Structures are given as structure tokens and as C-alpha cells.
Amino acid sequence: MRHLDTESLGMLIAIVDTGGFTAAAERVGRTQSAVSARIAQLEDNLGVRLLERSRRGISLTETGERLVAHARRLLAYESEALADLKGGTPEGSVRVGMPDDYVDAYFTPTIARFAAAYPRVEISIRADLSKHIEPEVDRGHIDVALLTRDSARPTGELIKREKLLWLAARGYRPERNSPLPLALFPTGCRARPHIASSLDKAGLSWRVACTSSSQGGIHAAIETGLCITALPECAAPPDWRRLGPAEGLPPLPDIEVALFLAPAASSAARRLADMLRAALAMPVVEAA
Template identity: 55%
Template sequence: MIGVSRRHMMNGHFDLAALGMLVAVAETGGFTAASARLGRTQSAISVRIQDLESQLGHKLLERSRRGVTPTDAGERLIAHARRLLAVEREALADLGGETPTGRLRIGVPDDYMDAYLRPLIARFAVEHPKVELEVRCDISKRIEPALKAGELDLAVVTQDPQRPLGEMLRREPLIWVAARGHRPELQETLPLALFSEGCRARPRILAALNSAGRAYRLVFSCSHTSGVLSAVEGGFCVTAMTESAVPPSLRRLGPAEDLPPLFELTVGLIMAPHPGLAAQRFADALREEMSAFRLAA
């Protein structure tokens, strides 16, 4: 920890430009990409972040072979920084008479849509009546190239663990579930419902079963949550899904049912280059929603 008095920290004021640089480095994964985004030199960004670290007495970023990642203190500051920067943008837009208009195209897997985006989208539509919302629900593997091709303005995806794109919003534990009143997990060969091939969790789920030596058979495959849920609620199979998306009709399974522990998925936000005001406002609202969701969890 960098030596600095608590009194000095409490009496200081944040440099919003430096906070913006810190957020850019965290979102892009490095100083080079942040430099390209902000139009500032890497050395200038580095100096401003070092000044922040000296002001607060905390190291904010860690450099590793995988890139640049926030420390625990950095993660906490970034959450505050995003809110401060959003307020600054809102104030500038308000005084400048700037109102989001036009079409906003959002890509999202439908399990995330059901878990925490539906209320946000409804609220955003009411608060920004001049914005035409277009939502595409699909698997992350197809959403990412659609955004790259210019078909979407922003996307919420399950990040590829080997090649994560975008800004990480939250971690989602994956858990086993089955219908209440049914015991398909007692079958010697586990009947399984999963998302279609292309789902990033699917090969890892199957690998977990194989590593545990648990026999299984795939009895249902679908590209949408509603289809998988219908199969599981019918009582003849189990599935694995994100914890926040589990409906009351299902019960959780685990080691007691001879099922292996699973893993966490990381939910990411990807923005198109040069996002418009509507996309920026939605991204700010999404970060705020995710922050509140984490606190409530």
C-alpha cells in the first residue's frame, strides 16, 4: 500500500479524467487498447492512474501475462467511477439539451434476458421514448460476430474463457436443476437437457460429467431457455443453468445426487466502436443494474 494519510484521502477530490482512464484500461484489458480508445498516449494514462494510486494509497491495477486486471481496490473504485462518469455525462447532456434518439440494437442470450435484463429494458424504454429498441436473443457465439459486423450496437454475452471480449459485468455460477416432484437424477444414466451446440457452457458441462465418471444421455437440445425449461419442468431430465435464472418450479441438485460441481460463467458487455448516446446511456444503466444485482444477491 502506498503511504498516504487517511485524512488526505478523505479531503481529496477525484480527477474524473483519470477515473475515465482507469475504466478504459479495465474494460479494454490494457494500456495500448485504452490509448487507442481515448486518443491519449500510454504514458499519459499510466501517469494519471499512478497519481490516483498515490492519492488513495491503493494499487489499482495488476499487470500479468494475460494483460492488465484491476486489483480488489481497483474493482471497487471502478464501480464508483462508472457511476460518477455516468452522472457527469448526464449533466453535460442535460445542459446541452442532448436527448437519446434513434434505434438501439441489443444482443443478449435469453437466459440473461429473463434473469436481469427484462426490467431494465422496460424501464429504459419508458425513460427514453425517442429511442427505438430492437432486441435479438441468441447464443453468445452468434451475437459476437453480429456486433462485429455492425448489426448490433451493444451485446451482453457469456465470455469465451479462452478469448474474453468486452467488459466483465458479473460472474454467474452454473448449477444443476430438476423439476420439483420428479427425480430424473436417480436414473443410472443421467437424462440431460442442454442448449444446442455452440453454447459455450455445453462442452464444459459434458467434460465435468465425463471427469466425474457419471454416465449421461442427451435427451433434449434447444437454442432457447424456454425450450430447455419446458423439458426439465416435464420431469424427465435435468439441466445446468445460471443460478440467477433458476425459476421457482425447479430444485437445485449437487453432490448428494452424485453430480459434479460446475463452474462460473463470466457475463460481459461488448460495445460497438463509437457507440451513440442511446447505447452509452443503456450501458450505464446496465452497469448500475448489475451492481445493484450483486449487492442484492
């Protein structure tokens, strides 16, 4: 009877996550040649090619993609079983994803509590647009994610509804300009269509004066006093002006924040998810 070698599977996952054999070898504490030999042996045992090597780098074959999905679940179950038998706290790593404007508001208060409770768990954070992170959760590349729901295709577990606010720096009146100058996250941001639609329905002309993929970039643009923005209430700096009908701006719809877990989420990932649920608790939680 043939069995899958979990150590080789771990090496394969390390190659996928790090993008190459050298970085993967450093992660697993082996030499590059040893990792290469184990992957070659795994391919030989299975009778299939798992990786494609080209000048552009390394990528998974279709079979490799399927095996990695299984491998992540197997290793997660193995880790959970070992932790249960040892009677200890979770170990390993948890990969977290969320938009940049959620990190300080939602994750910073939780990460200190989680690190104190589970000091042997390594946390890595990816800040990116929700539409980019969501498929990575499905593929098992991200373990836990807090994302803005796609209103056209709501998925994940609804955790919180957030108000979108019009904001400007104190001491400036950029909302008086026409067209209205905006600082926004890039195209693909799930709040951006709501912002544009609200302005269009109100018959207001507007233009994008600044685009930034980071919260810091948006803040810098607003502090110049040249434009306004719309952010979730949780991410609104307390010293910025809140704008609304008195300034001639239309109301904005709420956005929905959802929790996503990878198919083979480890016990550490699930415990972090529990902490996030508690921190962002809302009266009604729906599952989709």
C-alpha cells in the same frame, strides 16, 4: 472535394440490416426505386461496386463491408452531434443481443427504466447464442450485448460472474437415471463444454435428451420430469430443485458475463450499457 451523403449511407445500412431493397425502403420511408437510385448514385460517385445481387439475395462486396463499417460510425456521430446541439434526449434505435436465458434475468428489469428515461429510442432484441452475437457486435450489426465469455478467449468488459446450477423439476428424480438425461442449449452454447467436462471428470455417463435454442424449450423439457439441466443462477426458476453432491452430481464452474459495445455505439447505446452496468454491478470489473 467529395463528401459522403449520409442519407445514402443510411439507405445502404438499411439494406444490409433488412436484407433487401423493399424492406429497406419501408424502414427509411422512401420508395424502392428511390432507394435503388440512391445506391446506384453512391456506387457511381465512389467508382466502386458496393452490393452483389444474385438469385440468393443481396450481399456486400468487400468494399461495401468496409464502407458500411465507416457509415455506422459516421451516422452514430451525426446522431450524437444533433442530439447534443438540440439539448434533447437520445433518439433512434438500439439493437441489443444476448442469450435467451439472460433476457428475463438481466434485460427485462432494465428495459422498463430505459424506456421511461428515453421514450424516443426504439429497442430491438436478438436472443441467440453468445458465439453468434459477438461477431455481430464487431461488425456493428448489434449495438449492445450481454454475453457469456469464451473462457479460451475472454473478451468484452467483465460485468458479473454467475454460478451454474444443476436443476430439475420438483416432484421428479431424473438424476437417478443412467445415463444422466440432459436438456441443453445447442452445440455452440459456451456453458455446454463446462457441463460436459464436469460430468466427464466425475466419471458419470450422460446423454442429451433434449436440445432447445430457447429458454422456453428447456423449461418445457424439464417440466416433463424426464431430464435435468444446468442454467445460470439468474435464470433458475425458484420452484425447481437445486441438485448437487447429495444427488451425486459434480460442482460446476462459474461463467463470466461480459458487456460488449459496437465500435460506433451511439449515445443511446452507451446509456443503455451504463444502465446494464449499474444493474449487474459487481465489485471488480475488468476490461479486455
